[in-house]
Amino acid sequence: MGPMLYLVGMATSRKHSANKSTIEAAGTAVAKRSISERALGQPDPGHDTGYLDELNVEQRAAVEALDGPVLVLAGAGTGKTRVLTTRIAHILSTGRARPYEILAVTFTNKAAREMKQRVGQLIGGAVEGMTWLGTFHAICVKVLRRHAELVDLKSGFTILDTDDQIRLLKQLIAAENLDPKRWPARQFAGLIDSWKNRGLRPDQVPAGEAASFANGRGKELYSAYQTRLKELNAADFGDLLLESLRLFQQNPDVLAIYQKRFRYMLVDEYQDTNVAQYLWLRLLAQGSANVACVGDDDQSIYGWRGAEVDNILRFEKDFPGARVFRVEQNYRSSGHILAAASGLIAHNRGRLGKSLFTAIGDGERVGVESHWDDEAEARAIAERIEELRAAGHALNEIAILVRASFQMRAFEDRFVTLGLPYRVIGGPRFYERAEIRDATAYFEITLNPANDLKFERIANTPKRGLGQASLQKIQRHAKARGIPIYFAAREIIETDELGPRQRRTLADLIATFERWRALIDDLPHTELAELILDESGLTAMWQRDKSPQAHSRLENLKELVRFMEAFESLAGFMEHVSLVMSAESESDGDRVSLMTLHAAKGLEFDTVFLPGWEEGLFPHQRALDESGLAGLEEERRLAYVGLTRARRRAQVCFAQNRRVHALWQSAIASRFVDELPEDHVEVVEGPGGGGGGNFGGYATSRFANAGHGFGGSHHTPGWQRAQRHQKSAKTGGPRSSPTIEGELVAAGDVSSTRFGAGERVVHQKFGEGTIVEVDGNKLLIAFDGGSNKRVVASFVQPAGSA
DNA sequence: TTGTTACTATTTTTT
DNA sequence: ATAGTAACAA
Numbered sequence A: 001m002g003p004m005l006y007l008v009g010m011a012t013s014r015k016h017s018a019n020k021s022t023i024e025a026a027g028t029a030v031a032k033r034s035i036s037e038r039a040l041g042q043p044d045p046g047h048d049t050g051y052l053d054e055l056n057v058e059q060r061a062a063v064e065a066l067d068g069p070v071l072v073l074a075g076a077g078t079g080k081t082r083v084l085t086t087r088i089a090h091i092l093s094t095g096r097a098r099p100y101e102i103l104a105v106t107f108t109n110k111a112a113r114e115m116k117q118r119v120g121q122l123i124g125g126a127v128e129g130m131t132w133l134g135t136f137h138a139i140c141v142k143v144l145r146r147h148a149e150l151v152d153l154k155s156g157f158t159i160l161d162t163d164d165q166i167r168l169l170k171q172l173i174a175a176e177n178l179d180p181k182r183w184p185a186r187q188f189a190g191l192i193d194s195w196k197n198r199g200l201r202p203d204q205v206p207a208g209e210a211a212s213f214a215n216g217r218g219k220e221l222y223s224a225y226q227t228r229l230k231e232l233n234a235a236d237f238g239d240l241l242l243e244s245l246r247l248f249q250q251n252p253d254v255l256a257i258y259q260k261r262f263r264y265m266l267v268d269e270y271q272d273t274n275v276a277q278y279l280w281l282r283l284l285a286q287g288s289a290n291v292a293c294v295g296d297d298d299q300s301i302y303g304w305r306g307a308e309v310d311n312i313l314r315f316e317k318d319f320p321g322a323r324v325f326r327v328e329q330n331y332r333s334s335g336h337i338l339a340a341a342s343g344l345i346a347h348n349r350g351r352l353g354k355s356l357f358t359a360i361g362d363g364e365r366v367g368v369e370s371h372w373d374d375e376a377e378a379r380a381i382a383e384r385i386e387e388l389r390a391a392g393h394a395l396n397e398i399a400i401l402v403r404a405s406f407q408m409r410a411f412e413d414r415f416v417t418l419g420l421p422y423r424v425i426g427g428p429r430f431y432e433r434a435e436i437r438d439a440t441a442y443f444e445i446t447l448n449p450a451n452d453l454k455f456e457r458i459a460n461t462p463k464r465g466l467g468q469a470s471l472q473k474i475q476r477h478a479k480a481r482g483i484p485i486y487f488a489a490r491e492i493i494e495t496d497e498l499g500p501r502q503r504r505t506l507a508d509l510i511a512t513f514e515r516w517r518a519l520i521d522d523l524p525h526t527e528l529a530e531l532i533l534d535e536s537g538l539t540a541m542w543q544r545d546k547s548p549q550a551h552s553r554l555e556n557l558k559e560l561v562r563f564m565e566a567f568e569s570l571a572g573f574m575e576h577v578s579l580v581m582s583a584e585s586e587s588d589g590d591r592v593s594l595m596t597l598h599a600a601k602g603l604e605f606d607t608v609f610l611p612g613w614e615e616g617l618f619p620h621q622r623a624l625d626e627s628g629l630a631g632l633e634e635e636r637r638l639a640y641v642g643l644t645r646a647r648r649r650a651q652v653c654f655a656q657n658r659r660v661h662a663l664w665q666s667a668i669a670s671r672f673v674d675e676l677p678e679d680h681v682e683v684v685e686g687p688g689g690g691g692g693g694n695f696g697g698y699a700t701s702r703f704a705n706a707g708h709g710f711g712g713s714h715h716t717p718g719w720q721r722a723q724r725h726q727k728s729a730k731t732g733g734p735r736s737s738p739t740i741e742g743e744l745v746a747a748g749d750v751s752s753t754r755f756g757a758g759e760r761v762v763h764q765k766f767g768e769g770t771i772v773e774v775d776g777n778k779l780l781i782a783f784d785g786g787s788n789k790r791v792v793a794s795f796v797q798p799a800g801s802a
Numbered sequence B: 001t002t003g004t005t006a007c008t009a010t011t012t013t014t015t
Numbered sequence C: 001a002t003a004g005t006a007a008c009a010a
Helices: A017-040 A050-054 A057-064 A080-093 A109-129 A136-151 A162-175 A185-197 A218-231 A237-250 A252-261 A275-285 A309-313 A335-345 A374-390 A405-418 A434-447 A452-458 A468-481 A485-492 A500-519 A525-535 A538-544 A550-564 A570-579 A621-643 A671-675 A693-699 A719-725
Strands: A070-074 A102-106 A133-135 A264-267 A291-295 A323-327 A366-373 A398-402 A422-424 A592-596 A605-610 A646-660 A663-666 A681-683 A760-763 A767-775 A778-783 A788-792 A796-798
Touching (some): A080 A264, A136 A237, A162 A185, A185 A275, A275 A291, A335 A366, A335 A671, A405 A592, A434 A452, A434 A500, A605 A621
Parallel strands (some): A102 A264, A398 A592
Antiparallel strands (some): A760 A767
8 A cells, every 4th residue: 555655644724824834735746755865966066065965855955954043853763863963064064153152052972972973974084183072061061161150169170970979968958857758859859959950049949949948948958959069069960951041141241252253153953952051052042042952742752850841842933033943754664664663653742743764665564563461562572573583684673662661571581591691781881880980089089089879878898886976976076167077087097086996997097098089190090990890899799799699790880991992091081981971892692672662762773662552651650740731742852752663563552451669450451552543453253263382371362452452261260350459468479480481492402411419509590599400501590589481591601700 | 777568659870 | 579778675
């Protein structure tokens, strides 16, 4: 069905007659396109603009509109980054600006890196001159370091990470004699963050909101927090933006410098900007007004952390004379997938409207399938993956996108038992891991003893008998003398304030730091780092640790030192650490990717599995409760993002029963499932097609629709239902028999293993255990953690073999 | 000061 | 269920 150029998606927006014309325009685009494309295909005489030939008409128009405000609405897979990078190349090659006169902002370091690299491909070494290409935060830091004194900071200010922030807030809450249980620091951190996202300083917070925390003392507390930050010469992430905004607002002369400097401005993912970023940008754009924002309102999925879709919807009003370009040819997905995604997103009301089309052809329809529960779901998907692999598909081209990270467990369990290589994307970032934070805290104090929060972090890590009692004494002394804790500690060891034992350990610690500090200039920084890791006892601490992750933590520490080699000095490295909170390294091997939908934005795969499309989970109940219709629409955009990640195959599924927390709940299909346009969907119906051998019970756990599921086929005993009613069950089936039918796969590789029953082994995820039974290449292991699992032999190692 | 037990919250996540 | 945290006891 369908013409070569497949047209999909209706621009659905109540407003703008413009959208109507979009539909019509899209209708005629097929014919017009090829003609105008040919017409424009001729190289523009005069300039060396070969890079423009790579673009289609729409992209090219967006690139060539250099003057004045421009909004580029670039749908999923339409070459958004290409437009941005080519635009930069165009500005440079037409001599409109020098590299350092272009401001290009992204949200993530990854995006910044990619942009830099791709601009480099277009224009060569000149990218190095693009000093103002980076994340909002990185650019703000750069500005703030130059003018720190104007916002009550010193140029060497430190950037607080989340841990530091929480620790500080805890202290403040305690100082105000508030019940830390009733007023958790975490929650307050979130509140402050949301204020900062909206560009609100303490005096600007609406009274009602400020009163909502700490018995109405929220505002005072926020204010106290800011004061404390200045005392510590520190800024949190929100401050980077907020303070540079204040800098511009309160110092017109400084603002003028940057307005003049940035002749051209480009913003990536504009739909993700928050109010503070918007205000910041608008101030700067009042200079040259050559601001180009690229984004897709349909992919705005970060509303919950302050992003304002409104920014993109309002663009034409905010930037008078703005021109809007739509880039609508999708180069990623085949027809049915794109059509399904477009049909789904058409249910949203507040959107600018786009009609994506693809020339790739119809391809496969989007599969819709239901399963009995989350385990059956994982089993079925893993099975499909095995099939794809057997058919020659690379695992790297397969992804499973979930709504919430707890869903990953079922898949991980399944993959581990099958021995299917997978990788989890997202999760705790490298620099957020405890061992890395501890290590960097030691580095930081060596460089900068005045960093109180870091000192507090490691004073008793590893445990050295300096508990909170001692720490409090030091803190009190520091406060009384008005000096940083480190120096207070150095003074207090001269007194009898502490017990003799604590006094000695503290003196030791301080002396060690002094010794390290003396070595900064004499020792290569990586060697110093290794020395610090050893002498601090951190290495020993993890070597002693018997938990299954201890080994990987040690690996991480080694990785950290390796990572440092890329920097010139310890100080250079530390500056980097505070801003670049990611260091992905493991991209090796052919693996299935497992991640949240949020983490998937910007990625693409041949095959995408979208499990868990159930009411309450997706759309998530909380999104609905907290944000109503807006929340629902954001969830729908998330579904849209998920579908549009797929190039050739997308498989949606939902479970009829899902364990939420501890108890089983019956689930109903997500409304999004029924919003998919029927013509582009392939429903896997009923148990009829099953009968896959002896394991029919699992192979046939596919029902057309939940709700009507006559789930009681031969292999679905009543215990599930029983479970639902009497949620007492201690040994729910899943736990005690995790992998009854592990035989389904891995049958090809039954070579005996080097293991025997009774041997001690280590598993990366489950820790140590004893082999109970050997069955081909699969081992039944009683893990010390108390669980019995069946695991493929290649996933374990003999215990004790480092 | 450290280790134990009780209690609670549990979407998404960058900088 | 479970993990992370906070109060409590040794």
